[in-house]
Amino acid sequence: MHFSLHITSNYTIYIKLTIILIVAVVGLLLAGCSESQPQAPKGATQARAASSVPARWYAAEHVTKGGQFYAQFCASCHGVAGQGAFNWKQRGADCKFPPPPLNGNAHTWHHPSRVLIKIIKEGSPGGLGNMPPWGQVLKDGDIAAVIAWFQNEWPDPVYAAWYQREMKSRGQN
Incomplete structure (x- = not known):
C-alpha cells in the first residue's frame, strides 16, 4: 500500500510539472510571436489619423466665393x-437623370477635377441630365470656387478618396 501511495504522489508531481512546463512554453511562444509595440497616447493616434487626410486644395475665400x-x-x-434630388438615381419622364447630390453622398467625388470642370462648363454629358453649360457664364476661377464650395461639404474620408482618384488621374499615385 505504501508503494502505491508513492507512485500516486510521484505521478501527481509529474502531472503538475508537465502542466507548468506546457504553460511556460506556450507563454514564451506567445510572447515571442507577438510584435508588441509601445502604445501611443490616444491623442497621437488621432493626430496620425487626421494627418492621413490630405490638405484641401482651396482656401476659405474660394469656399465663400464658390x-x-x-x-x-x-x-x-x-x-x-x-x-441633390431625392430620386437622383432614377431617370425622369424625360429619360434624364435628376441633379445628383454634390455634398459627398453621391458619385461626384468619383470624378477628377478635370471632369468636374468639363461638366460645369459643358453641362450634362451626353444628354444624361438637364444641367445647362455654364462655361459662357462662369470663368475658370469661378468654376474652381464652385467646386471648392461643394468639396468643402464633403467629409474627410470622402475628400481623401477623391484626392486619391485625383492623383491617380494625374499619374501621381
Whole structure:
C-alpha cells in the first residue's frame, strides 16, 4: 500500500510539472510571436489619423466665393446644401437623370477635377441630365470656387478618396 501511495504522489508531481512546463512554453511562444509595440497616447493616434487626410486644395475665400456662385447658379437644382434630388438615381419622364447630390453622398467625388470642370462648363454629358453649360457664364476661377464650395461639404474620408482618384488621374499615385 505504501508503494502505491508513492507512485500516486510521484505521478501527481509529474502531472503538475508537465502542466507548468506546457504553460511556460506556450507563454514564451506567445510572447515571442507577438510584435508588441509601445502604445501611443490616444491623442497621437488621432493626430496620425487626421494627418492621413490630405490638405484641401482651396482656401476659405474660394469656399465663400464658390458659395455665392453656387447659390446663384446651382442651388435651384442641386439643393441649397448640395443634397441633390431625392430620386437622383432614377431617370425622369424625360429619360434624364435628376441633379445628383454634390455634398459627398453621391458619385461626384468619383470624378477628377478635370471632369468636374468639363461638366460645369459643358453641362450634362451626353444628354444624361438637364444641367445647362455654364462655361459662357462662369470663368475658370469661378468654376474652381464652385467646386471648392461643394468639396468643402464633403467629409474627410470622402475628400481623401477623391484626392486619391485625383492623383491617380494625374499619374501621381
